Amino acid sequence: MTLALEPLADPSAPLARRNPVAKLGAALLFSVPLIATVDVFTPAVALVLELILLPFFGVRFRTLAVRAAPLLLAAAGVLVSVTLFAAERSGDLLFSAGPFDVTTGVLATATALILRIFAVALPGIVVFATTDPTDLADALVQNAKAPARFAIGALAAFRLLPLLTEEWRALSLARRARGIDAGRNPVAKLRLFASTAFALLVGALRRGVRLAVAMDARGFDSGVPRTYARRQHFTGADTVLVVAAGLASATILVLSVVLGFFRPVVG
Amino acid sequence: MSEVQLRGFGWRHAGRRAWAVRDLDLHVRHGERVLLLGPSGAGKSTLLAALAGLLPSDSGQSEGSIEIDGLDPAKARDKVGILFQDPQTQLVMARSGDDVAFGCENRGVPASEIWTRVSDVLDRVGFRYPINRSTAALSGGEAQRLALAGVLALRPGLLLLDEPTANLDPPGAALIRESLTEAMSPETTMIIVEHRVTEALPLVDRVVVLEPGGGVRADGSPEVIFAAYGDKLASEGVWVPGFSFPPLKATATATSDLVRAEHASVRNRLRPVSITARGGEVLAVTGPNGAGKSTLALLLGGLLAPTSGRIEAFGDKRPPHRWRAATLTQRIGSVFQNPEHQFVTGRVADELALGPRRVGKSSAEVRDIVGELLRRLRLEKLAEANPYTLSGGEARRLSVATALATAPRLLVLDEPTFGQDRRTWQELVSLLAELRDAGHGIVAVTHDEAFVRTLADRTVPLGEPEPDPLPRRVRP
Numbered sequence: 001m002t003l004a005l006e007p008l009a010d011p012s013a014p015l016a017r018r019n020p021v022a023k024l025g026a027a028l029l030f031s032v033p034l035i036a037t038v039d040v041f042t043p044a045v046a047l048v049l050e051l052i053l054l055p056f057f058g059v060r061f062r063t064l065a066v067r068a069a070p071l072l073l074a075a076a077g078v079l080v081s082v083t084l085f086a087a088e089r090s091g092d093l094l095f096s097a098g099p100f101d102v103t104t105g106v107l108a109t110a111t112a113l114i115l116r117i118f119a120v121a122l123p124g125i126v127v128f129a130t131t132d133p134t135d136l137a138d139a140l141v142q143n144a145k146a147p148a149r150f151a152i153g154a155l156a157a158f159r160l161l162p163l164l165t166e167e168w169r170a171l172s173l174a175r176r177a178r179g180i181d182a183g184r185n186p187v188a189k190l191r192l193f194a195s196t197a198f199a200l201l202v203g204a205l206r207r208g209v210r211l212a213v214a215m216d217a218r219g220f221d222s223g224v225p226r227t228y229a230r231r232q233h234f235t236g237a238d239t240v241l242v243v244a245a246g247l248a249s250a251t252i253l254v255l256s257v258v259l260g261f262f263r264p265v266v267g
Numbered sequence: 268m269s270e271v272q273l274r275g276f277g278w279r280h281a282g283r284r285a286w287a288v289r290d291l292d293l294h295v296r297h298g299e300r301v302l303l304l305g306p307s308g309a310g311k312s313t314l315l316a317a318l319a320g321l322l323p324s325d326s327g328q329s330e331g332s333i334e335i336d337g338l339d340p341a342k343a344r345d346k347v348g349i350l351f352q353d354p355q356t357q358l359v360m361a362r363s364g365d366d367v368a369f370g371c372e373n374r375g376v377p378a379s380e381i382w383t384r385v386s387d388v389l390d391r392v393g394f395r396y397p398i399n400r401s402t403a404a405l406s407g408g409e410a411q412r413l414a415l416a417g418v419l420a421l422r423p424g425l426l427l428l429d430e431p432t433a434n435l436d437p438p439g440a441a442l443i444r445e446s447l448t449e450a451m452s453p454e455t456t457m458i459i460v461e462h463r464v465t466e467a468l469p470l471v472d473r474v475v476v477l478e479p480g481g482g483v484r485a486d487g488s489p490e491v492i493f494a495a496y497g498d499k500l501a502s503e504g505v506w507v508p509g510f511s512f513p514p515l516k517a518t519a520t521a522t523s524d525l526v527r528a529e530h531a532s533v534r535n536r537l538r539p540v541s542i543t544a545r546g547g548e549v550l551a552v553t554g555p556n557g558a559g560k561s562t563l564a565l566l567l568g569g570l571l572a573p574t575s576g577r578i579e580a581f582g583d584k585r586p587p588h589r590w591r592a593a594t595l596t597q598r599i600g601s602v603f604q605n606p607e608h609q610f611v612t613g614r615v616a617d618e619l620a621l622g623p624r625r626v627g628k629s630s631a632e633v634r635d636i637v638g639e640l641l642r643r644l645r646l647e648k649l650a651e652a653n654p655y656t657l658s659g660g661e662a663r664r665l666s667v668a669t670a671l672a673t674a675p676r677l678l679v680l681d682e683p684t685f686g687q688d689r690r691t692w693q694e695l696v697s698l699l700a701e702l703r704d705a706g707h708g709i710v711a712v713t714h715d716e717a718f719v720r721t722l723a724d725r726t727v728p729l730g731e732p733e734p735d736p737l738p739r740r741v742r743p
Contacts, residue, residue, distance in 0.1 A: 134361050152369075156359040162403060163355060167608075173570045174608040177601035179625040179673060181592035195611060202655070203607070210356040217319055217349045218359075218417060219373035229368035229381045
């Protein structure tokens with residue numbers, strides 16, 4: 001049993017070692033401004049920069065590829081919907097797929113959107129691949145002044161996640177033992193899925209309540225100011241990381257405007 | 268060190284008609300170790316929750332007074348520690364040491380002191396792993412040991428234990444008792460609720476028996492209490508030491524083979540095993556945790572495909588895991604360790620009707636089957652109840668009844684007597700004996716020695732699991 005988001009990177013890499021809040025802040029500062037434009041150039045430059053920085057986070061390209069694989073699904077979705085529904089079909093006609101004219105303009109729009117998905121998502125993936133969940137919760141409480149009730153509570157709930165997989169298995173087998181199966185009927189399959197999911201949810205809620213009581217019994221609701229067994233420090237290097245991330249995305253956007261690639265989302 | 272004083276204490280949960288506890292007068296002195304007994308529903312767990320300050324005043328109605336060192340429990344929270352049944356819902360953090368530190372952080376113990384406390388208390392409870400050991404990788408007994416360390420790290424004057432070993436197998440339960448014996452400082456006052464009285468007795472010097480209607484029935488040293496009230500307590504379901512059961516073995520010889528596994532194995536979970544279940548016979552599968560007992564039960568129950576080897580059953584060409592569910596339930600019934608996994612409806616009667624309906628019985632037949640099972644398993648009064656609201660014993664009886672509803676020849680049960688009080692235990696054992704004598708085959712995966720002694724006609728022990736390869740805790 002492993003937690004889904006256990007760090008998969010070399011923890012001693014220079015940027016992986018940075019404070020989790022700094023990494024999270026840097027990722028947000030870098031990727032959120034990129035949403036402002038829908039051109040190809042901006043996300044492409046951002047992606048190149050992200051890939052150059054990857055080794056400094058101790059993340060191997062292969063690890064990243066595995067983690068980012070689900071994004072391919074989103075990319076495929078974008079490609080299909082843009083081809084089918086794009087209103088603007090400018091540029092040269094490349095080929096026609098039935099009633100749909102695929103033009104260079106359509107492909108450019110699709111490429112821009114797909115690049116954007118990757119450029120925005122990769123920093124987040126890198127942060128979670130290089131950050132231990134406990135460290136993140138600690139840093140959120142100590143450096144970002146997030147309420148402990150929220151951060152540590154989420155961490156505790158997170159610990160229960162792997163149990164859900166086993167629970168799902170047991171529930172499914174128990175249903176078969178009771179004479180319930182769906183055979184090849186898709187409607188019955190859906191109903192079986194829904195009823196199993198509901199049972200899983202009920203079980204998860206009860207477990208959550210028990211965990212909450214046990215936590216309060218150990219003083220989680222005592223109201224005494226908490227002390228920190230594990231210190232998280234926000235140093236000058238962390239500030240530099242955050243500022244650099246902000247500057248980098250600003251630079252890319254300015255470059256994009258100056259070179260005339262910038263196409264604002266609104267307007 | 269803490270002292271408990273109850274005067275006419277009572278508590279009624281909001282929305283309930285009956286009082287959970289009432290008219291309770293009790294004085295527990297500094298350093299006393301008290302075993303709290305009473306039949307199911309006598310309010311033992313409610314009393315512990317009240318002492319731990321876990322009953323908010325808006326969640327019910329109270330009467331009389333309850334004090335810990337002269338304080339209301341809500342104000343004495345930092346003097347009290349409580350350990351619950353299930354280790355999985357008590358551990359908070361991903362690493363063992365962090366989990367022990369969690370309580371210390373909450374109570375504002377200075378950071379410089381926390382890690383000395385953590386390593387001290389882990390040594391005292393005999394935790395064998397490094398402090399960065401993942402809490403998800405611990406066995407049930409080890410996880411409960413860690414949970415105990417987390418409670419003791421707060422140095423409670425009053426330690427409350429709510430059936431601390433009920434969710435553990437015998438080796439796990441032994442670990443916890445060993446930890447309690449070693450780790451308790453003589454100044455700590457302790458109150459324990461525990462079904463397994465024989466095992467808990469070495470830990471206590473006083474027994475208090477609660478009366479279900481309210482008040483204390485008996486109070487005194489264990490010898491005196493069991494001499495005077497042993498019979499009555501045993502009949503109410505308490506596991507009183509010295510009361511055993513006569514064996515109920517098969518009188519006729521076993522009939523035909525129902526299910527046969529040949530060198531069946533499941534990757535990473537069960538090494539190849541050959542085993543046959545016959546009609547008119549109770550077969551017990553025993554062995555340590557991790558030997559794959561539950562996996563074997565799933566194989567024999569037609570719920571899992573073997574990775575290698577073969578399973579043959581009921582003369583069918585196809586192996587059981589390939590059968591349609593409706594066919595399966597008419598041949599093999601499975602009872603899971605956790606009864607709640609098996610419930611799929613909102614009413615006890617519907618729960619029993621479900622199987623027969625799925626296999627195409629007429630509504631008149633279904634009605635007969637449901638009525639018969641309700642009567643036989645003493646569930647008539649609960650026919651309208653929601654299965655999830657049943658007590659442990661009732662839920663267990665219902666889960667067995669649901670498996671019987673489609674009249675399978677073979678019944679496969681995973682730890683059927685786990686955590687049951689003596690009365691439910693006895694009912695289950697007699698029911699299974701009856702089924703066996705009527706020609707059914709019974710396979711039970713179990714840790715329960717009394718069950719094997721009383722009922723099993725044949726026992727198959729599964730082998731040792733792989734030894735734990737992880738390093739032990741290094742002490743400085």
